[in-house]
Amino acid sequence: MDTAIAIENVVKTFGATRALDGLNVEVSTGEVHGYLGPNGAGKSVTIRTLLGLLRHDSGTVRLLGGDPWFDAVDLHHRIAYVPGDVSLWPNLSGGEIIDYFGRLRGDLDTAKRDDLIERFELDPTKKSSTYSKGNRQKVALVTALSSNAELLLLDEPTAGLDPLMETVFQSAIAEAVAEGRTVFLSSHILAEVEKLCDRVTIIRNGRTVLSGTLDDLRTTTRTSIVAATGRPPDGLADEPGVHSVHTDEAGHVHVQVDNAQLADVMRVLASFEIISLVSQPPTLEELFLAEYDVSTPVRNAQMPAPADPEARL
């Protein structure tokens, strides 16, 4: 089985709201897949549908080769879940809750559990009503990561964690991947996705807007170039594939170039006697913003470059 998650054309409505509106997501076995979208895009609805908690209206959803709605119980032996908003029983201790879920899953691994509790610096004897958001998150993470599940469904798992704990989380995910597990990671933290994920899907209003490896995404978009040239680059803006050309006070020219036309544009640029050149692929953040904000120049807008040119030099 090469495909861990296959979501095709899925629609899920709540009354008049279309939470998922023809969504397509594909996650291969063994990869870490980043799932991005702004608040309310439908990320949590997707994960709850994958868990068989919500029943979609149309389209097909396959999870580890099964139907998440009808085969929920069987499939749940093979997955572990970290909810976005961790709600615990106030008068149970964190340790009790971790053990309880381990027993429900049927694969409580005490050695792994103790190791994770130590690494996440969680005090398992505290009643969960006294935990902070970050500590509640740790309970959910220890629960999921100490299981032997093939697939981890993580809904914004690091919300509330401090940077040190985020590092612990990232190494734990790396270990999970080394063991051959698949990770589906919904997140807002783009740096984390860039660091961890092989492929990403970006959704908006319940639809997929971008999907692929980070390299794929970058080549379908633009590279930003800052150059100092011997002669003023007259006519550069008229070349095909060139966008938002402007020259700053220092005389550096800033330009966005469609990656398909990169070679041609470089030849033209060279004819203006390049003195120095910095080129940057778009960051995930730029890709992300480009999908949500027409005012950013990565894909299709004709707008001035970012206000801080020094950052590129």
Place this chain on the structure above:
Amino acid sequence: MSTLTAGDTTSPTQAAPRQARQPEPLARFWTQLRFMARRDRVRGPVWVVSFVGLVAASAASVVGLYSTPEDLQSYATVAQANAAIKALTGPGYGLDAPTQGAVVMNEVSLYTYVAIALMCIFMLVRHTRAEEETDRAELVRAAPVGRYATLAAAITWVFLLSLAISVGNSIVMVAFGLSAGGSLAYGAATLATAWVFIGVAAVTAQVAASARASLSMAGSVLGFFFLVRAVGDMGNGWMTWLSPIGVAQAIRPFADERWWVLPPLVVLGTALVVAGWMLMGRRDLGAGLMSQRPGPAEASESLDSPFALAVRLQRASATGWLAGITIIAFFMGLVADQADAFADNEAIAELFAQSGQGTITETFLATVVLMLALFASGFTVAAVLRLRSEEIAVRAEPILATPVDRRSWLWSHLGVSVIGSIVLMLSGGLMTGLGYYAVTGDPDQLLALTGASATMAVGLIVLATFTAALFGLSARRSIFAWSSVALVLVVGLLAETLSLPQWVRNVSPFEHLPAMPAASFDLVPVVILLIVAVALEAFAVFALRRRDVG
């Protein structure tokens, strides 16, 4: 609390002088008060209307049953004959020369005061500590809201609700033709009791380690005062005066009102409110003065299924219900042999005659068993509705994300409800039998009553599965299961008073079960109701498997 003032000579270099007060401790009080009224726009009116409605219905039944001086006298004789009856109603103020007002008070006043105390405890903790546990209070306090504004608004809001109930109760009494002075005294006593328990809850909400602990601490105080006055009323008169509830009864509405008893209650309530107010300034938001004890680092072996968790979550409340039903049942058993005395009253004899074919004592015992079942129905429905609060608090979702079938999850709290209801009824029947045995030395009823209450438990199972069926359809709307409790209560207690048509009575499962020990056991209704329960459970599972969860 430190009390630095401008004129204080304390060195100004001393680190961060702790001022006793914020500049505006009550900032945004009115906003908070309006917000509480908005949150309770359904809950508040439901409390007021159902409270006053129940008082009105009880008063109506008393006024209807005891209309002649002879009826009143026979009631008075019985009510004062037995210490156990006094424990359950009060010392019987004014029953030496009984009037309808005095009899109404003997029947309703104790329960009025207990019920309003419970309302004050629930509502005050709901708006204070329970809010803090949801982190909502943090958002509120991050706004320019005074430290004391929420507590002050909660106290005011609960006081206003109590005022509405008290005024309603007074109007009801006047409406039944009772004297205005006595009606006013009854309303005032209700309000004074409310004020005391607003104070109790205002203190426990600061002291206890969690909202739930504040509730049970305040509830224990109420239970303690109930028992103290029971002991006092049964003989040791001065102990009555150690309990605010006993003192509230001692205001004697309709029996030469003693208005001077009122101020001590008001003073006590005010002192408690002030104490709560001062303690509020000494604690952190979300934490009580008593700290949470640490729990075990690992779960015990037995915590391995949704049912085990449900037992764990509900065992404290189930124990409370069990203690309550055990005590009530025992007292009911103690007074059962007095039932013959009531038979002098034609109306009561008639009431008993139509509900069974046994002796008056047996009929009374059958009524006791029904009462126990009606009482336990509160537990039955509340226990199933834990599913609702679990789902709404998003705690169902992670459980259902593990290999737990929806039916097993449904049965976690449904199982606690069904098993708990059976245990409550069995112990209720047994304790009634023991009480009866203690007075009469007659052991025959022991087994009969246990069997009778086990039979009545079938009705509770129907209620439990009905609640589960509603939950299967929709978590939020399953709250309407409480209307089924209201219905069985009205049918069980007021069917005659309200002359309900037969088809309405037939809706209550308890109407179909044999009224043992007055009637003999009948297998047919038991089997039919069990089939109904199985069908409701199947429907609940069917519906739950088809809907979205979370």
